[in-house]
Amino acid sequence: MTQKLLTFLTLFLTSFLFSQTVVINEIDADTPGSDTLEFIELKSFDAGGVALPNYSLDGYVLVFYNGANDWVYRTIDLDGFVTDINGIIHFGNSAVSPSPAATIPPNGIQNGPEVVAIYNGNATDFPIDTATIDLPNLIDAIAYSNNTTQPTSLMTSLGISVFMNENANGLKDTQSIQRKNDGSYEVKNSTPGVNNDGSGVVLNYITVSTAQPSYTEGDSFNIVFTTSQPVQNETLIMNFSLTNGNFSVGDFSGGLTVSIPVGQTTTQTAITLYDDSSDEGDEEALFQFATLPTGYVANNDNFIIRVYDINFATDPWGTPLNPTFGLCPPQIPTGYYDTLEGLSGVALKQELQNIINNGVRAQSYGDVWDILKDADRNPENNNQVWQIYTEGVKSKLDQQVGSSGSGFYQREHIWPQSRGGFSDGTSSFADGIDVWLPSNANDILAGHSDAHHIRAVDGDENNSRSNRDYGVDYNGPTGNTGSWHGDVARALFFMAVRYNGLDVVNGNPVDSTVGQMGDLATLLSWNTSDPADDFEMNRNNVIYDWQMNRNPFIDYPLLADYIFGANFGDTWSFSLSNESFTENSIKVYPNPTTDYVMIDGVEGTAKVEIYNLTGQKVVSKDFENQIRLDIDLASGVYFVKVKQQAKEITKKIIVR
Secondary structure, eight states: OHHHHHHHHHHHHHHHHTSSEEEEEEEOOOSSSTOSSSSEEEEEEEEEEEEEEBBBOTTTTEEEEEEEEEEEEEEEETOOOOOOOOOOEEEOOTTTTTSSSSBTTTTOOSSSSEEEEEESSOGGGSOOTTOOGGGGGGGEEEEEESSSSHHHHHHHHHHHOOOTTTTTTTTTTTEEEEOOSSOOEEEEEEOOOOOTOOOOOOEEEEEEEOOOOOOEHEEEEEEEEEEEOOOOOEEEEEEEOHHHHHHBGGGGGSSSSSEOOOOOEEEEEEEEOOOOOSSOOOEEEEEOOOHHHHTTEEOOEEEEEEEEEEEOOOOOOOOSSSSOOSSSSOOOTTTTTTTTTTTOOHHHHHHOOOOOOTTTTEETTHHHHHHHHHTEEEEEEEEEEEHHHTTTEEEGGGOOOTTTTTTTTEEEEEOOOHHHHTTTOEEEEEEOOTEEEEEETTOOOGGGGGGGEEEEEEHHHHHHHOOBTTTTTOOOOOTOOOTTHHHHHHHHHHHHOOOSEEEEEOOOTTTTTTTTEOOOOHHHHHHSSSOOOOHHHHHHHHHHHHHHHOOOOHHHHHHHHHHTTTTSSOOOOOOGGGGSTTTTTEESSSSSSSSSSEEEESSSSSEEEEEEEOOOOEEEEESSSOEEEEEOOEEEEEEEEEETTEEEEEEEEEEE
């Protein structure tokens, strides 16, 4: 057989196989909030343009292009997928209803200007982060955005002219781009999983619900199944699973098969979560339907049921809101700071830099997740992380995935990336504690993953803080008590010593200024008013295990005044931090309190003064050694100042 004949037969067979085609029927890329309702819908047609039901998508691949660089950013291999009785199938976020055939992470479909295309091929033919285009196998494509900007380069490369603005009616959050029966497109209210014109077979949708989105080990709950129409012809039998990762059939009891008789619309099954008496961490059950009978569609599927472990570990120290001191010993290597003795001014700062750069290990940004899960663990429940600024907790399972923000915790750079000159300076791949690179004071890119200034933070609040200075500009969300004030001050002091080119200055530098952070006066004040506690000391210990350097301003907060403050130029001696009248020796408790405070740890005569947030003195009393001070103060945050001769210490308390 000649090569010419082979070529003819190949073209003939290809034409025959794909005279039946698949098109992009609807796309909704820009949805409310953090984009959790995105989807893309496909439709199959026969050669005459009539919807083709139950059509196999084997041999097709869906490719998403980034219009900024013409690169592939996502693919969905369509092998194994089949369109429904109306020729429809859609893929999208797990919150999309009816449930998508496969899920795409929130914010996983970019808003534009972009292109999405269907090819005859496989996902492996279109590697991520490449500009791969295969025109001979292109089946359908559409360019879109949430504004009028077009991805002109991609459109030219793909030979397409169709571009749609999802925000054409100013309603991008509720409307989508939809294909009409004549092949043109329009923008109107989203219609996932059904024909855009409302025609076709009306399917019976199954909605699955639980009373709560989360439960604790030992709880029992019902899973309820409801159909949109009464069951007809024969009993509806549904099978499902709950296993997911470490959550297995050994973690619960209950039936995984349910049925709804003819004429009925609902049923339920009881699930009991076992208390296995071991700390496995919080887990997530994943509800998934098995194949449903023809004519039935899952209105929701692939959703998570959170399972909190009742057997969590705790630490003996308090949270930043209820701080303790002296319960978490500093794990300072012998002689680590000895060379600072007797130094002052520039020489003191230089030697401090030498110490924290000696043998330091730069870890990856991916490793920071693991560091934070240990360093920022909630002392009251080690399956959670403590979030700076908002002063609350989240399960370690609520780690940010991709660009997800709301409802998740993120990695907050105390020294913003853009103002440090280390944006994206290290790998996002987590390679573990034993894989690292050597670093030094000039290695500014290592600041990108330096855990001494990275904290777990609520995603929404992370956006609010942005890259602003503390104090003069940013003071946290409304109602916060400032339990993090000293923490951020000491983190910034560390960065300004660890890396050449970084400095903490007075005032509020322009937020685009690289290498400077303010407000030094406020930071020095915060270093005193919010002293280093056990939570912060534990962070220091954990991070040392990874990076082999410590934050000296946690170990010796007084150093800040000798490097950045009023004592610059004075000679440093460790005897300054070993006197009996120190932050750690003076105890003010209980905290929070209601009608009294105890002050302990003083040797000799002293004075206590209490100030409100406006700086007004509301209590003053002399005492000796120890005092129980009865107070009658309105609820709020106060500062307790203990004075002895020329020395004074300030503690923060909360009155309820």
